[in-house]
Amino acid sequence: xxxxxxxxIPPYYQLAQILERQIRxxxxxxxxxxxxxxxxSEKYGLSRMTVRRSLSQxxxxxxxxxxxxxxxxxxxxxxxxxxxxxxxxxxxMAARGLTSSVRLLEARLVPAPEKAARxxxxxxxxxxxxxxxxxxxxGEPMAYDRKYLRYDRGRPILENExxxxxxxxxxxxxxxxxxxxxxxxxxxxxxxxxxxxxLHVAPGSPAFLLEQILLASDGRPVGWGWCLxxxxxxxxxxxxxxI
Amino acid sequence: xxxxxxxxIPPYYQLAQILERQIRxxxxxxxxxxxxxxxxSEKYGLSRMTVRRSLSQxxxxxxxxxxxxxxxxxxxxxxxxxxxxxxxxxxxMAARGLTSSVRLLEARLVPAPEKAARxxxxxxxxxxxxxxxxxxxxGEPMAYDRKYLRYDRGRPILENExxxxxxxxxxxxxxxxxxxxxxxxxxxxxxxxxxxxxLHVAPGSPAFLLEQILLASDGRPVGWGWCLxxxxxxxxxxxxxxI
DNA sequence: TAGTGGTCTAGACCACCGG
DNA sequence: CGGTGGTCTAGACCACTAT
Numbered sequence: 001x002x003x004x005x006x007x008x009i010p011p012y013y014q015l016a017q018i019l020e021r022q023i024r025x026x027x028x029x030x031x032x033x034x035x036x037x038x039x040x041s042e043k044y045g046l047s048r049m050t051v052r053r054s055l056s057q058x059x060x061x062x063x064x065x066x067x068x069x070x071x072x073x074x075x076x077x078x079x080x081x082x083x084x085x086x087x088x089x090x091x092x093m094a095a096r097g098l099t100s101s102v103r104l105l106e107a108r109l110v111p112a113p114e115k116a117a118r119x120x121x122x123x124x125x126x127x128x129x130x131x132x133x134x135x136x137x138x139g140e141p142m143a144y145d146r147k148y149l150r151y152d153r154g155r156p157i158l159e160n161e162x163x164x165x166x167x168x169x170x171x172x173x174x175x176x177x178x179x180x181x182x183x184x185x186x187x188x189x190x191x192x193x194x195x196x197x198x199l200h201v202a203p204g205s206p207a208f209l210l211e212q213i214l215l216a217s218d219g220r221p222v223g224w225g226w227c228l229x230x231x232x233x234x235x236x237x238x239x240x241x242x243i
Numbered sequence: 244x245x246x247x248x249x250x251x252i253p254p255y256y257q258l259a260q261i262l263e264r265q266i267r268x269x270x271x272x273x274x275x276x277x278x279x280x281x282x283x284s285e286k287y288g289l290s291r292m293t294v295r296r297s298l299s300q301x302x303x304x305x306x307x308x309x310x311x312x313x314x315x316x317x318x319x320x321x322x323x324x325x326x327x328x329x330x331x332x333x334x335x336m337a338a339r340g341l342t343s344s345v346r347l348l349e350a351r352l353v354p355a356p357e358k359a360a361r362x363x364x365x366x367x368x369x370x371x372x373x374x375x376x377x378x379x380x381x382g383e384p385m386a387y388d389r390k391y392l393r394y395d396r397g398r399p400i401l402e403n404e405x406x407x408x409x410x411x412x413x414x415x416x417x418x419x420x421x422x423x424x425x426x427x428x429x430x431x432x433x434x435x436x437x438x439x440x441x442l443h444v445a446p447g448s449p450a451f452l453l454e455q456i457l458l459a460s461d462g463r464p465v466g467w468g469w470c471l472x473x474x475x476x477x478x479x480x481x482x483x484x485x486i
Numbered sequence: 487t488a489g490t491g492g493t494c495t496a497g498a499c500c501a502c503c504g505g
Numbered sequence: 506c507g508g509t510g511g512t513c514t515a516g517a518c519c520a521c522t523a524t
């Protein structure tokens with residue numbers, strides 16, 4: 001194989017494909033050294049910078065690793081490692097071919113209960129925005145979401161906004177501090193009566209519990225809550241090693 | 244801020260840090276355009292290639308996005324998106340400061356039951372290697388693993404090997420076809436009596452169910468099984484947007 | 487047409503590694 | 506010491522975008 005410089009596919013990508021094929025076909029096996037950058041450069045008629053770009057791409061994909069002063073080596077595939085991605089609800093449902101919608105169940109100012117106050121680092125009883133929503137896929141509940149958000153802007157709560165906007169947008173509208181990052185924790189749980197009713201399943205059914213903490217750029221929490229995903233409808237699939 | 248060329252930190256990384264700080268501090272806000280590559284190059288006394296390297300790093304981290312012919316723009320933080328990583332059991336427990344060990348409960352050749360045969364694309368009744376293991380953290384069960392592996396090499400089953408080796412290694416030893424990739428599916432479930440006993444919890448407890456399929460480079464399955472993680476001890480934490 | 491990012495080159499110097 | 510990957514430069518040409 002060689003590089004077709006008249007192709008629309010850029011040379012760095014062509015070389016990456018060639019090397020990937022050679023690795024996947026077993027021509028180079030785990031532990032083997034690839035030709036040096038100088039050799040690849042000479043063999044394929046590309047500058048070393050271009051060769052390096054191909055190699056970085058393969059390295060990011062986990063197919064090879066480089067060792068300073070030694071060379072470039074084929075990695076062992078990491079078969080016991082999995083990466084799962086939970087995207088924004090609407091996007092995720094769209095990707096599965098489902099029509100998603102949101103049903104706002106409750107949205108009001110409440111005095112922060114003990115746990116929410118602790119999570120938001122506010123005094124107990126501070127007015128916070130409490131939101132309960134059902135997330136539907138093809139009209140049937142998929143998830144049940146409860147959130148506490150800082151509320152220090154005095155802006156009115158418009159129900160039709162809450163119904164359509166993503167959580168970060170709501171925070172922006174009602175808090176002085178903007179969310180800059182989030183931390184999520186995924187657990188399993190059994191649904192209590194109220195949760196089960198909201199999700200149209202039997203009490204005691206298993207579910208994913210996704211806890212979410214929204215943080216401002218200074219690290220202060222601006223939102224906290226948890227979202228329950230029905231165990232009978234929702235699952236996560238590992239993302240294939242992408243190139 | 245400017246670049247310290249005598250520093251051990253390479254210029255491309257220094258520039259990336261400067262820009263990241265400016266973005267996180269709000270100096271550039273979501274949607275804003277960054278200075279053009281030519282301007283950055285001139286301002287910081289770096290070649291355009293080096294500036295581009297800094298920008299690619301920020302783009303990979305999701306902080307900025309580039310648009311051909313238009314410019315480079317600050318992205319909105321993706322706060323409703325989470326990435327979870329499940330690593331190899333021993334590594335994961337080590338990362339949590341727990342001592343992990345494996346207890347081999349069963350390892351023998353069995354005629355493939357219907358489901359395993361279908362998953363491995365073998366005729367029902369074909370001899371396959373069946374393995375049951377307890378994965379312990381600090382001596383207490385954390386996960387319960389059951390796997391069916393192709394067995395067409397006639398190599399004897401050595402118990403002490405199975406106890407310590409990762410699954411891909413076992414497959415290599417007992418099957419002609421090497422595993423090249425894996426697909427995992429994460430679900431929630433309730434434990435039945437046998438599973439609960441193995442995990443030292445009450446029957447009906449919730450758990451993560453991780454299904455794993457090992458594939459050869461030609462796409463043929465070479466291993467299949469599922470691993471149950473105790474819901475009361477195991478949780479996944481989102482990986483922070485890394486740079 | 488002028489400005490933008492995307493790609494590529496042919497050099498250069500460096501730190502690291504092995505014999 | 507020679508070979509390796511890591512970094513950087515000063516150019517170049519291209520396709521795309523806006524005016």
